[in-house]
Amino acid sequence: xxxxxxxxxxxxxxxxxxxxxxxxxxxxxxxxxxxxxxxxxxxxxxxxxxxxxxxxxxxxxxxxxxxxxxxxxxxxxxxxxxxxxxxxxxxxxxxxxxxxxxxxxxxxxxxxxxxxxxxxxxxxxxxxxxxxxxxxxxxxxxxxxxxxxxxxxxxxxxxxxxxxxxxxxxxxxxxxxxxxxxxxxxxxxxxxxxxxxxxxxxxxxxxxxxxxxxxxxxxxxxxxxxxxxxxxxxxxxxxxxxxxxxxxxxxxxxxxxxxxxxxxxxxxxxxxxxxxxxxxxxxxxxxxxxxxxxxxxxxxxxxxxxxxxxxxxxxxxxxxxxxxxxxxxxxxxxxxxxxxxxxxxxxxxxxxxxxxxxxxxxxxxxxxxxxxxxxxxxxxxxxxxxxxxxxxxxxxxxxxxxxxxxxxxxxxxxxxxxxxxxxxxxxxxxxxxxxxxxxxxxxxxxxxxxxxxxxxxxxxxxxxxxxxxxxxxxxxxxxxxxxxxxxxxx
Amino acid sequence: xxxxxxxxxxxxxxxxxxxxxxxxxxxxxxxxxxxxxxxxxxxxxxxxxxxxxxxxxxxxxxxxxxxxxxxxxxxxxxxxxxxxxxxxxxxxxxxxxxxxxxxxxxxxxxxxxxxxxxxxxxxxxxxxxxxxxxxxxxxxxxxxxxxxxxxx
Numbered sequence: 187x188x189x190x191x192x193x194x195x196x197x198x199x200x201x202x203x204x205x206x207x208x209x210x211x212x213x214x215x216x217x218x219x220x221x222x223x224x225x226x227x228x229x230x231x232x233x234x235x236x237x238x239x240x241x242x243x244x245x246x247x248x249x250x251x252x253x254x255x256x257x258x259x260x261x262x263x264x265x266x267x268x269x270x271x272x273x274x275x276x277x278x279x280x281x282x283x284x285x286x287x288x289x290x291x292x293x294x295x296x297x298x299x300x301x302x303x304x305x306x307x308x309x310x311x312x313x314x315x316x317x318x319x320x321x322x323x324x325x326x327x328x329x330x331x332x333x334x335x336x337x338x339x340x341x342x343x344x345x346x347x348x349x350x351x352x353x354x355x356x357x358x359x360x361x362x363x364x365x366x367x368x369x370x371x372x373x374x375x376x377x378x379x380x381x382x383x384x385x386x387x388x389x390x391x392x393x394x395x396x397x398x399x400x401x402x403x404x405x406x407x408x409x410x411x412x413x414x415x416x417x418x419x420x421x422x423x424x425x426x427x428x429x430x431x432x433x434x435x436x437x438x439x440x441x442x443x444x445x446x447x448x449x450x451x452x453x454x455x456x457x458x459x460x461x462x463x464x465x466x467x468x469x470x471x472x473x474x475x476x477x478x479x480x481x482x483x484x485x486x487x488x489x490x491x492x493x494x495x496x497x498x499x500x501x502x503x504x505x506x507x508x509x510x511x512x513x514x515x516x517x518x519x520x521x522x523x524x525x526x527x528x529x530x531x532x533x534x535x536x537x538x539x540x541x542x543x544x545x546x547x548x549x550x551x552x553x554x555x556x557x558x559x560x561x562x563x564x565x566x567x568x569x570x571x572x573x574x575x576x577x578x579x580x581x582x583x584x585x586x587x588x589x590x591x592x593x594x595x596x597x598x599x600x601x602x603x604x605x606x607x608x609x610x611x612x613x614x615x616x617x618x619x620x621x622x623x624x625x626x627x628x629x630x631x632x633x634x635x636x637x638x639x640x641x642x643x644x645x646x647x648x649x650x651x652x653x654x655x656x657x658x659x660x661x662x663x664x665x666x667x668x669x670x671x672x673x674x675x676x
Numbered sequence: 677x678x679x680x681x682x683x684x685x686x687x688x689x690x691x692x693x694x695x696x697x698x699x700x701x702x703x704x705x706x707x708x709x710x711x712x713x714x715x716x717x718x719x720x721x722x723x724x725x726x727x728x729x730x731x732x733x734x735x736x737x738x739x740x741x742x743x744x745x746x747x748x749x750x751x752x753x754x755x756x757x758x759x760x761x762x763x764x765x766x767x768x769x770x771x772x773x774x775x776x777x778x779x780x781x782x783x784x785x786x787x788x789x790x791x792x793x794x795x796x797x798x799x800x801x802x803x804x805x806x807x808x809x810x811x812x813x814x815x816x817x818x819x820x821x822x823x824x825x826x827x828x
Contacts, residue, residue: 244679259777260739261679262686281679285776288740297776 241344242266244278246325249337256319259298260285264340265320269309273301276312329353332368367393439463441470490561497568504571680738684708687780696784709734713784717827721792722819723751726827730787732780742774745787752815752822754794754805764790766798 244263252264260281267279275298277285285297294303325343327336332353336346347354352370359367360376371377377393385405390398399406404420412432417425426433435453437446439462446456457463688703688711695701698716711732717723729748735741747762757763767786768778799805808815 242678245682260683262683263679281776285740288737300775 241328241347243325243340243343246328246340246343247330248340249324249326252323253319256316256323264323265316268312268316268320270312271296271301271303271308272310273299275299276316282309327351327353437463439466442466493568494561494564497564500568500571680734681708683739684734690779691781691784694781696781696788699784699788709736709738715788715791717823718788718792722816723753723791723823723827726751726823728827732783739776739778742769742771742778743780743783745769745783750822750826752804752819753791754796754799754801754808755790757800758804763800765800766790766795 244258244261244266248264256264258265258268258276258278258281260277263278265276265278268276269279269282270276271282273296275296277297282297286294286303289295294305295301296303321339321341323340324337325340327334327343327346329347329351330336334351334353336351338346352368354369355366356369356372357367358365358376358378359372360378363376363378365378367377371393377391379392380389381392381395382389383395383398383403383405385399386403388398388403404418406419407416408419408422409416410422410425410430410433412426412430412434415425415430431451432449434447435450437444437448437453437460438457439446439460442462442465444460444462446460448456685708688701688708691701692703698718700714702712702714704710711734713730713732715728715730717726717728727749728751731744731746731748733744733746735744745764747756747764750758750762752758755764755766757765764787768774769783769786794805794808796805796808804815807818
């Protein structure tokens with residue numbers, strides 16, 4: 187839409203403003219006078235083709251900062267095409283459209299006060315004073331970053347960008363080139379071909395070559411801004427930082443607060459008189475030491491945390507009821523001043539760990555408990571617990587040994603006794619055997635003797651004969667010694 | 677969209693110039709529709725001593741839709757949902773009550789005020805709200821325990 191840009195653009199913008207306020211708004215000065223267009227005669231007017239989108243004046247940088255009363259409450263930017271509702275609230279037209287789109291279709295309400303909006307009567311005309319105040323706002327050119335220094339009233343910004351700003355991008359004059367160039371380079375023709383820098387051999391586009399040589403190329407000779415010595419750009423940074431005698435350098439005492447800055451050649455003279463420079467190495471050493479200490483302390487703290495965690499676990503295992511039993515023990519930290527009712531710390535020797543605060547809570551309280559003491563306490567308690575467990579283990583071992591021995595002894599005795607008994611039983615059995623066999627033999631012998639006696643016919647003589655017979659029959663069975671013993675007894 | 681981004685940027689500048697006490701905003705230029713806010717529990721509340729992490733998300737329709745506030749740190753509070761979202765949705769943060777002219781700074785102030793004085797009549801967690809009304813001691817105890825457990 188930009189073949190004859192200047193008048194077309196202005197007309198379309200003006201007509202869009204007219205659309206914005208369909209009611210009897212007085213014709214805006216911005217859209218009327220052609221004088222606005224031509225007053226910046228120090229710029230060359232463009233004959234090229236614009237490629238940029240229209241300027242969004244809400245995104246411009248305002249100088250000085252815009253009065254907060256001229257700011258749309260929705261986009262927080264100075265009004266663009268201010269639009270007023272019957273409730274006297276003013277918004278940008280676009281913001282209000284957005285807000286209405288987000289609302290229910292039939293009933294539109296003011297985004298600020300929710301008053302019902304009558305689409306037939308609203309928006310109402312904006313006071314002229316507001317429009318002129320907005321016109322007077324000063325803005326920077328949107329191409330400021332590219333190098334444009336334009337600063338003027340904001341309703342001229344579109345014209346400036348469209349027609350005069352050398353830093354607007356336009357289509358390349360070569361018809362078949364797809365790239366765009368800055369307006370100020372338009373007359374140079376198409377610059378979109380690759381060249382290589384004759385110093386550093388980087389290949390770049392022709393249009394960027396100048397910029398490259400001026401500010402980037404490291405192989406280019408430049409002068410030090412302080413001492414006028416020529417050198418490669420490559421070395422300039424190091425030169426200024428460490429070598430250049432004319433570069434402003436801070437006093438070595440800067441780390442402890444000396445604000446003095448002078449040329450490098452005067453620094454030694456200053457350092458002699460500056461007490462802070464004298465102290466600086468000492469402070470530096472202190473600082474490194476402090477850092478080391480802090481690191482070490484952090485490590486220790488972590489160790490203590492781990493130990494404390496382990497200890498809590500142990501005490502939870504050993505005294506599992508403590509943590510849940512809050513009727514007899516204070517669950518809240520007794521050292522915590524914020525606790526609802528600070529319970530008196532009653533010493534309770536039944537369950538020692540409960541009389542300690544839970545270790546996790548003890549670090550962050552305003553009056554921190556003596557850290558060393560509590561840790562020490564915890565550690566000693568841990569140690570004593572461990573000792574006790576060791577002692578009990580030893581006792582158990584010795585008890586087991588003794589019991590084992592006792593059982594072994596008892597067993598031995600019982601075994602021996604059993605052997606004795608079985609031997610006795612054996613001997614008894616042999617005796618019974620002997621007796622039984624003897625009785626059997628005697629029975630047989632008496633039966634045969636009776637038969638012979640009755641055959642002999644003398645009853646009286648049969649008794650001694652019988653007894654002698656009996657003794658004779660016993661004789662070979664009974665041992666000789668027995669009979670002699672009986673004799674001696676008699 | 678560009679205007680919305682500019683507004684968010686402006687609001688961030690405003691918030692960082694006048695941050696409510698105990699708050700810190702982590703702002704990422706690459707993703708400016710998500711703010712991470714680190715907040716210390718207000719001194720005069722039961723949450724004092726706690727450090728809470730919040731996320732403030734701006735919807736695409738911002739400022740025509742309200743920003744979404746969610747607690748990333750668990751908190752025992754009648755106006756904060758007790759789930760993994762931790763969302764806070766009341767007062768000006770409700771979609772029907774939100775107005776485009778409202779600002780983030782007032783949202784931050786609202787959050788802080790609610791930690792000091794929960795709004796029981798507009799609670800999202802009814803059980804916590806009734807405990808707050810009937811058994812304030814118990815509520816304070818649980819809230820403090822949660823602070824110790826989650827917000828250290």
